[in-house]
Amino acid sequence: MKILITAGPTREYLDDVRYLSNASSGRMGYALAQAALDAGHEVVLVTGPVDLKPPVGCEVHNVVTTGQMRDAAIEAFPRCDGVIATAAVCDYKPKVRTQGKMSKSGEAITIELIETDDVLAELGRMRDKHWVVGFALEASNARENALQKLRAKNCDVVVLNSPQAIGAEGNDVQLIGPTGDVVAQWSGLKTEIATSLMHWIGEHLG
Numbered sequence: 001m002k003i004l005i006t007a008g009p010t011r012e013y014l015d016d017v018r019y020l021s022n023a024s025s026g027r028m029g030y031a032l033a034q035a036a037l038d039a040g041h042e043v044v045l046v047t048g049p050v051d052l053k054p055p056v057g058c059e060v061h062n063v064v065t066t067g068q069m070r071d072a073a074i075e076a077f078p079r080c081d082g083v084i085a086t087a088a089v090c091d092y093k094p095k096v097r098t099q100g101k102m103s104k105s106g107e108a109i110t111i112e113l114i115e116t117d118d119v120l121a122e123l124g125r126m127r128d129k130h131w132v133v134g135f136a137l138e139a140s141n142a143r144e145n146a147l148q149k150l151r152a153k154n155c156d157v158v159v160l161n162s163p164q165a166i167g168a169e170g171n172d173v174q175l176i177g178p179t180g181d182v183v184a185q186w187s188g189l190k191t192e193i194a195t196s197l198m199h200w201i202g203e204h205l206g
Helices: 027-038 066-079 119-126 142-152 190-204
Strands: 002-007 042-047 059-062 082-085 092-094 113-115 131-137 157-161 170-176 182-189
Touching: 002 027, 002 066, 027 042, 027 190, 042 066, 059 066, 066 119, 082 119, 082 190, 119 131, 131 142, 131 190, 142 157, 142 170, 170 190, 182 190
Parallel strands: 002 042, 002 082, 042 059, 082 131, 131 157
Antiparallel strands: 092 113, 157 170, 170 182
16 A cells, blocks of 8 residues: 655744644654554555654655645555555644734734644545544544544544653554544654554555
8 A cells, every 4th residue: 555644743923933732743744654564565655744753664755844744645645555644734824924023022012823724634634535633632522523524524533642642752553444433543753653543554454
């Protein structure tokens, strides 16, 4: 198979030096890219800014903003069999980006934010014979929110994890199916979970 994997965070700039983002390390996405290569698949990795070296052998597209990730993913998706969307995209961006650097004024400031592109939802709408695996990081009502994401974004399954996974070497995940049932559950190093998830995808989706 040829698999599209999105990984890492995205950044949305307030001015030329400051940005909104999150603490995603990209480890899960990069581990999945390596696991897919190890299983004999081709990989297109669309990655936000992380301190990791991409696995040797995959096609890499480095991006910064959510819009750039959306454009790269949409370009690659039609030539892939499926997508694993692990990226922790920045959901909001400033309505207006300030040119240069904002200076301190001693006053409180208000920044109006608008939603960024929903990369996974757009890929879900594009799918033909593709399979789609999403990731959901939820802090409350986890199962319900993951199932809502699965349906709204037209995924086959969603990998549910918690905020404790951000930046960590390990993870504890549940694989949620279309009915809301847990179809698989794994705990351990992200590299181990990646191997298990790739094996599951090969058996059930690929």
